[in-house]
Each structure stands twice: as C-alpha cells, then as structure tokens.
Amino acid sequence: MADQDIGKRRAAEAALEFLPQDEVIGVGTGSTVNFFIDCLGALRQRIKGAVASSVATAERLQAQGIDLVDLNDAGTLSVYIDGADEATAHRQLIKGGGGALTREKIIAAASRQFVCIADESKRVGRLGAFPLPVEVIPMARSYVAREIVALGGRPVYRHGFVTDNGNIILDVHGLDIVEPIKLEQTLNNIAGVVSNGLFAARGADVLLIGSATGVQRIA
Numbered sequence: 001m002a003d004q005d006i007g008k009r010r011a012a013e014a015a016l017e018f019l020p021q022d023e024v025i026g027v028g029t030g031s032t033v034n035f036f037i038d039c040l041g042a043l044r045q046r047i048k049g050a051v052a053s054s055v056a057t058a059e060r061l062q063a064q065g066i067d068l069v070d071l072n073d074a075g076t077l078s079v080y081i082d083g084a085d086e087a088t089a090h091r092q093l094i095k096g097g098g099g100a101l102t103r104e105k106i107i108a109a110a111s112r113q114f115v116c117i118a119d120e121s122k123r124v125g126r127l128g129a130f131p132l133p134v135e136v137i138p139m140a141r142s143y144v145a146r147e148i149v150a151l152g153g154r155p156v157y158r159h160g161f162v163t164d165n166g167n168i169i170l171d172v173h174g175l176d177i178v179e180p181i182k183l184e185q186t187l188n189n190i191a192g193v194v195s196n197g198l199f200a201a202r203g204a205d206v207l208l209i210g211s212a213t214g215v216q217r218i219a
C-alpha cells in the first residue's frame with residue numbers, strides 16, 4: 001500500500017475512537033472516508049445508523065450493512081467524520097474535491113463535533129494551492145465566474161460533473177487565501193453560489209493526520 005493510503009487508513013482507524021454508543025453519526029465523502037466506512041462495518045452494532053454526505057457514501061455504508069438515516073430525522077449529530085483536500089494547523093479546511101461540499105457543510109453544521117481525517121499530504125501552511133470548489137446553480141455559472149475573476153480567482157468549470165444536488169462546480173485556481181473566513185462569506189454572498197469548499201468559519205474540531213509513522217491529533 002502506498003504511504004499516502006497508509007496515512008489515510010491510520011487516520012480513519014484513529015477516528016473510530018470518536019464513535020458514540022447507540023447514536024446516529026454523520027459520514028463524509030472521499031477515499032479517506034472510504035477507509036473509515038470499511039472499518040465501521042465491523043462496528044455497525046455500536047451505532048444506530050449514519051447520515052451520508054453523498055450518494056457514493058450512502059451506497060458504501062449500505063454495503064457494510066449500516067442503516068441510512070435522513071438528516072431531517074436525526075436531530076443534532078454528536079459526531080461527523082470526514083476528510084479534506086487541505087488542512088491547516090488551525091483546523092481550517094478546503095473540501096469538495098469530490099464535489100460533495102454542500103451536503104458535507106450541512107452535516108458538519110448539524111454536528112456537535114467534526115473530526116477530520118487526512119493523510120499528511122493534506123497539511124498546508126496556507127489554504128489555496130488546491131483549487132477551491134464552488135457549487136453553483138447552473139444558470140448562474142457565467143455570472144458567478146465573472147464575480148470570482150473580480151475577486152482575483154481563476155474559475156475552471158468542472159466539465160461533465162453534476163453534484164448530487166443537480167448543480168455545477170467551479171474550481172477556483174490562483175487564490176492566495178489570507179483571510180479564509182472572510183473569503184468563505186464573500187463567496188457565499190454571490191447570487192447563485194450554493195456553497196464553497198472553505199470550511200473556515202466552522203472548521204474541524206479535531207484533525208487526525210495519518211502518516212506511515214503514526215497519527216498526529218490536532219485539537
């Protein structure tokens with residue numbers, strides 16, 4: 001197994017410590033979370049079920065025999081486990097490489113604790129080298145792209161990709177993100193933007209960084 005996958009798996013295994021007893025948990029999307037779901041299968045009796053942040057995650061959870069729960073029926077979740085594309089020591093994140101950012105942000109907001117799992121390649125000093133995903137209502141694509149250019153970004157349309165919500169993604173390159181909370185709000189205020197991949201105002205509560213040598217916990 002490649003070192004990056006070893007790091008993902010170690011972080012995923014470390015997140016099992018945060019599993020509550022007899023409660024519904026939130027589960028994110030991506031290759032790191034897939035390691036977590038695979039471990040969760042053996043512990044499925046311990047939880048009541050899971051709220052999935054994507055169709056792909058829902059299918060993988062079901063394959064492990066884990067009951068799916070609609071967020072509207074779940075109330076506040078005690079814990080949400082998800083990965084990231086970039087993470088800082090302040091636990092601020094870029095997410096959405098897999099296009100699941102909006103449902104991820106909703107579930108994170110509805111959870112008391114957000115545990116982020118990532119391999120060490122995701123750790124950055126400053127956010128923005130990874131193109132920032134922005135989910136946009138299809139008819140607003142050109143308008144939103146122009147507004148993003150005015151902010152200094154270079155939006156690239158993710159061709160052929162439709163989110164689980166029926167929207168499109170603009171991946172924004174060239175942003176040097178000095179004030180992540182401010183930029184997160186500014187992007188959200190553009191008409192037609194559904195959400196963006198900055199998890200800054202509400203970052204992770206716990207960050208588990210896995211590597212070939214172990215897991216670093218940042219809380």
Ligand SMILES: O=C[C@H](O)[C@H](O)[C@H](O)COP(=O)(O)O
Nearest residue numbers: 030031032096097098099100
């Ligand atoms: O939309 C996808 C999610 O935000 C993922 O958590 C993120 O892209 C990280 O994915 P991976 O674990 O595959 O690197």
